[in-house]
Amino acid sequence: MYDYSILPNRIVMCVDFRSFYASVSCIKRGLDPKYTKLAVVGDVKRSGSVVLAATPPLKKLGVGKLSRLYEIPKRPDIIIVNPQMETYIKCSNYITKLALQYVAPEDLHTYSIDVLLG
Template identity: 65%
Template structure:
């Protein structure tokens, strides 16, 4: 295949990190990047499947598809049932934010935590934000992560 013949497009892929576990952590006032949190199908069934786990829990070997009985029973590990209504609400809110800046034709939701944006304006600078969605220009990735965490915190309690 001659790729030169294909259209040259910019596509942004959005895959929200450990979405169910992140939202569930924030609802409980925890930072999903600093806590061990798992969302399982049913906390009353030991064979229940892990639907999502925070990055720290994943580092410990617990990941999506693991079972509840695989999770060590420790005080610093939080295991909860899913809250699908809340996840859908947060996902819809995030989608509505994106749709303020791109046309519906260029926004493609592939699931509750996965979407694509095509044919969008990308600034030529190395700044994050450029005042398109974020409140000011950011040069530090950590600042952007903290801001997005704060925004998600607000959405979880709508």
């Protein structure tokens, strides 16, 4: 077994944005992603299009990443949108700049558009 007491004591920051594309799409529309059923799909005009992100309430209905558009129930309380990559990138960059107020640039690792480690 390894003796961790000999290592320096450090604080590590791990940030994983929950249902990032779907959450940003909700917020942009003035909706709360905790209560809104929203899916971001590759192309709303193609029934076989893949779900890129879904809010937690929509996931409770069984719709998640890699579901298909035709599998999403046809209900008035479900919002289906196209991705807005430029918006997602801008939002991710903004959050990264906030993180840099607490973590040195050399210690911050952007793992993906929605995951930061520092």
